[in-house]
Amino acid sequence: MNPAVQIFEKSPLPEVPIGDWLNSGVEWVEDHLQPVLDFFVMLVEDILYDNILDGLLWVPPLILAVVFALIAWALRGWKFGLVSLVGMLLIQAMPTADMWLESMRTLVLTLIAVAGALVIAIPLGILSAKNRAVSTVVRPVLDFMQTLPAFVYLLPALFFFGIGTTAGVACSFIFCAPPAVRLTELGIRQVDPEMVEAGHAFGATPRSILGRIQIPLAMPTIMAGINQVIMLALAMVVIAGLVGAQGLGTVVIEGINRLQLPKGFEGGLAVVILAIYLDRVTAGLGDRSAAARVSNLAV
DSSP, X not given: OOHHHHHHHTOOSOOOOHHHHHHHHHHHHHHHSHHHXXXXXXXXXXXXXXXXXXXXXXXXXXXXXXXXXXXXXXXXXXXXXXXXXXXXXXXXXXXXXXXXXXXXXXXXXXXXXXXXXXXXXXXXXXXXXXXXXXXXXXHHHHHHHXXXXXXXXXXXXXXXXXXXXXHHHHHHXXXXXXXHHHHHHHHHHTSOHHHHHHHHHTTOOHHHHIIIIIHHHHHHHHHHHHHHHHHHHHHHHHHGGGGTOOSHHHHHHXXXXXXXXXXXXHHHHHHHHHHHHHHHHHHHHHHTSHHHHHHHHHO
């Protein structure tokens, strides 16, 4: 045996069973918070996922593709509207599996994860911008969340919720939240202090200053964070196909496992089309904010 290996094996350092501690924490949650986990499963699968997906599938695919294209046209112009229409029709025309159905499943999973992340992340970002102590505590947590490998998020989600849709939403929800917290805090902090002082001078309350001055002026930065949240959620929803989350992730993984190049490539292409569409649409929403319009006029 290599002497260096022998020295390492005889290290005097005590063992730190982090994995065992984590396992104990998971067991405690399962024993004491099972009703909360069951409610989360019901909320995600029975109320949100099923109803939103049924609503999207109720509309004929061609009409829904036109609706998506009109949204893109309204936000980004007729050129991107035409590109969006071509992309949506291409997804419907792919012969492998029911690509449109899987795309709508992926879209619904992404929207649920993004909505859940924003409900928590944006208020936390505002609180971090207002309170230095909160920012100091939150920042290393966000660093940990953003550097942890994506596949690691699948483990606790799998233990808590089992194989299925909820596990995919849960790990996507946690994975995609940090950018919204960071960029919301950054946007609030970057607001010109003179604007805030002017609000105070006119007798505005802190709530009014936040809602009428700071958030509108920070909206381009906040929208950039929302854009990143959507991209990360979409990426994680695809990875979550490993734990049984339906959608394009399942298509891609089946293509890899069975060495079916056409199926895997078409699933990946559908993901790219959705990602480009969501990226440009959210960017268009950000460009329509008051602060962005003023900035564009100044330029």
